[in-house]
Amino acid sequence: MKGMDSRIRRYILSVMRNVYLKTEARRQIADDLKATMLAACEDKPVEDVIRDMGSPLQMAKELMSVHATNVEEMGVVNAMLSGATRGHFEMRSKAMIGDKPLVHVAFGYDEETGALRIAQGIIAIGTIAKGWVALGGIAIGALAFGGIAIGGVALGGLAIGLLALGGLALAAVLAAGGAALAGGLSIGGLALAVWTAVGGYARAMNYYTATGQSPPVSGWALWLANNIDSLSWLVVALAVGPTFYLMGVSLSRVLGLDIRDILAER
Known part of the structure; x- marks a missing residue:
């Protein structure tokens, strides 16, 4: 050099x-x-x-x-990576909406009390996250992404919500995943629903599988069945895309690019 x-x-x-x-x-x-x-x-x-x-x-x-000293100085992605890397980390944004910070990032345990930190903000990111938009190991929010995701729209290993997408998806309206259970529509390898199910093994009032279907099956259900592979790749992209972005940011930092x-x- x-x-x-x-x-x-x-x-x-x-x-x-x-x-x-x-x-x-x-x-x-x-x-x-x-x-x-x-x-x-x-x-x-x-x-x-x-x-x-x-x-x-x-x-x-x-x-x-x-x-x-705040999320604005760090940036949301940096704050999230810092928390995930350091294990014990907490940071709030200066911006507030009502009594909630716009962004709250919290990982690990509070070093003074020993209590598990809980991220609570409009956008919450952490080990346990509660917010309108929540991202974490356990995420609870209107829009939730996590290992366990609970919310209006939930995406996770275990997803529970009105609309749920995950390895195991449980939903009131629409569930899609490896195993999907829903009140309205379920799509998955194992699909169970009250109304309509589409999948490898599907059971509902109206169902469609590779080997059979209940008469009659609506046109949109047939469309879902015929495009299930494309929809699956879309789901994978939604989940994997942000992951690869974070990996790229982390690699750039490690290499000091x-x-x-x-x-x-x-």
Whole structure:
């Protein structure tokens, strides 16, 4: 690395892997760290400068305590990744709607009380999340995404709602998943419903399977049956797309792609 000892570069990259801020702030911090360490190296050996700076993780914690005081500064995705990575984390947005924060991110246990943190906001993200839009291990909301999702529209491993999409989907109106049970319409490998069911094994007042159907089956039910593969891929895309996006953001941070040009400067 021209103009910079490789040990300084590795140290800054290690720090920045644990700094969950917007790109502009990350670049400014990396630039400041670089300037500080290079200036210190004029009077001390590199190894002494690195030792005086402290461990990369501790330095990152100090930087986060100064720069990450609310969700607006971090960005929602960064706040979510920080919580998922650090295990114990809580952050609220400055913006409020009524008595609720616009965004509340909460993971793990409260270090003072030992109680499990619960994210409660208009947008709630956490181990347990309750909000109009909820994303978490257990998510409860009008729009819920999680391992266990409960809400108006629910997407999860276990999804329960008016409309539910998941490995096991239970719904009052529409359920779709590996196993789907609904009052109205169910679509899945195992589909059970009061009114209409479409799937590999389907039972309802009106049902359609690959081997048979109840007479008569409405046109829209036949359309669902004929397009079930396309609908399944759409469901997969809705679930996997955001996951790959988060993986991409995480990989970019690990590799330091957003700051490599700064560390490459003379």
